[in-house]
Amino acid sequence: MEKKYQICNRCVMDITDPDIQFDDNGICNHCRQYDELVKRYVFDGEQGKEKLKHIIDKIKKTGTGKEYDCIIGVSGGVDSTYVAYKVKEFGLRPLAVHLDNGWNSELAVKNIELFLKKLDIDLYTYVIDWEEFKDLQLSFLYASTPDSEIPSDHAINAILYQIAEVNKIKYIVFGCNIRTESHLPKAWSQGHLDWKYIKNIQKQYGHIPLQTFPHISYFTYQKYLITCKTVNILNYLDYSKKDAITILENELGWKYYGGKHYESIYTRFYQGYILPKKFGYDKRRTHLSSLICSGEITRSEALEELNNEPYPLELQEQDKEYVIKKLGITKDEFERIMNLPKKTYYDYPHDWMLHPSIQRLIFSSYNVISGRRINI
Numbered sequence: 001m002e003k004k005y006q007i008c009n010r011c012v013m014d015i016t017d018p019d020i021q022f023d024d025n026g027i028c029n030h031c032r033q034y035d036e037l038v039k040r041y042v043f044d045g046e047q048g049k050e051k052l053k054h055i056i057d058k059i060k061k062t063g064t065g066k067e068y069d070c071i072i073g074v075s076g077g078v079d080s081t082y083v084a085y086k087v088k089e090f091g092l093r094p095l096a097v098h099l100d101n102g103w104n105s106e107l108a109v110k111n112i113e114l115f116l117k118k119l120d121i122d123l124y125t126y127v128i129d130w131e132e133f134k135d136l137q138l139s140f141l142y143a144s145t146p147d148s149e150i151p152s153d154h155a156i157n158a159i160l161y162q163i164a165e166v167n168k169i170k171y172i173v174f175g176c177n178i179r180t181e182s183h184l185p186k187a188w189s190q191g192h193l194d195w196k197y198i199k200n201i202q203k204q205y206g207h208i209p210l211q212t213f214p215h216i217s218y219f220t221y222q223k224y225l226i227t228c229k230t231v232n233i234l235n236y237l238d239y240s241k242k243d244a245i246t247i248l249e250n251e252l253g254w255k256y257y258g259g260k261h262y263e264s265i266y267t268r269f270y271q272g273y274i275l276p277k278k279f280g281y282d283k284r285r286t287h288l289s290s291l292i293c294s295g296e297i298t299r300s301e302a303l304e305e306l307n308n309e310p311y312p313l314e315l316q317e318q319d320k321e322y323v324i325k326k327l328g329i330t331k332d333e334f335e336r337i338m339n340l341p342k343k344t345y346y347d348y349p350h351d352w353m354l355h356p357s358i359q360r361l362i363f364s365s366y367n368v369i370s371g372r373r374i375n376i
């Protein structure tokens with residue numbers, strides 16, 4: 001039986017999240033969770049400043065005598081660029097780490113170069129083996145789950161921790177934050193930390209063994225959680241995406257891409273074309289819902305935005321052609337992929353240790369939701 005359409009009365013999450021639950025007031029589980037997480041992990045005003053000062057002092061103290069006192073991941077996007085801007089303002093000495101997975105937009109490359117130079121931050125770029133990565137991306141497309149973006153997330157996490165270990169840097173400062181990234185349905189993307197899942201998808205659909213792909217097993221990850229500390233600095237600031245964009249544009253000459261994570265052509269195409277067209281998942285819903293809850297936009301503004309195409313049709317077509325060519329498949333093959341029966345994470349072998357119920361026993365709710373261990 002078809003589910004009756006329902007959309008949250010507070011945000012714009014709807015039944016396209018198969019696991020969504022509404023309470024008697026028509027408020028969704030994501031909104032309820034948002035309130036809980038904000039209470040626990042977001043610190044505004046003076047309280048935030050005080051807590052952050054304490055953290056910054058600890059990072060500085062631990063990094064004394066070392067070339068760098070912390071690591072930051074940079075994608076060129078708003079959140080990570082703002083983190084770079086803030087850590088410098090706080091007098092930290094970061095090493096920026098970037099994963100070049102072959103899909104950076106020209107603007108992203110320019111943005112990264114520009115702001116790192118302006119902020120005088122050293123950069124380590126890990127260039128992924130393209131043939132291996134291309135094969136893995138295709139494997140995920142053939143696996144037909146909505147998780148095609150997780151290999152990049154997995155690789156960047158692995159690299160950040162590995163570099164932290166090699167350089168004996170204790171702190172990794174992340175741009176993950178609750179105000180702008182809280183409404184993420186599990187069904188829309190999962191397995192970010194699940195090497196077993198990634199490995200098995202490649203075994204089943206790939207043609208090249210993953211020999212150099214940066215990865216992290218569950219137990220290595222647990223080890224890193226002991227040796228390395230992560231800080232989500234934006235949760236301690238009165239963070240507003242709009243204000244951050246203005247500051248970055250004015251002070252660093254950084255330019256906005258027009259959408260969250262659109263610094264990567266593949267991500268733009270995946271989130272703006274494949275996910276909505278094949279799976280019915282429109283990632284804008286999660287981003288806009290977070291912004292509604294944080295008070296940055298109104299619900300009617302978000303609904304209006306959702307009436308538009310995820311991004312300009314002409315650019316979608318341009319990206320489609322580019323992606324098909326770069327992945328080395330034909331248009332027909334791409335259409336076949338789009339029409340393959342939809343699968344989920346649970347249709348493939350995965351690490352049971354990462355199952356939400358097990359994780360909930362071990363970690364706090366926020367870690368379970370985001371699939372990442374992110375709070376200090």
Ligand SMILES: [Zn+2]
Pocket residue numbers: 008009010011012013027028029030031032289
């Ligand atoms: Zn909601």
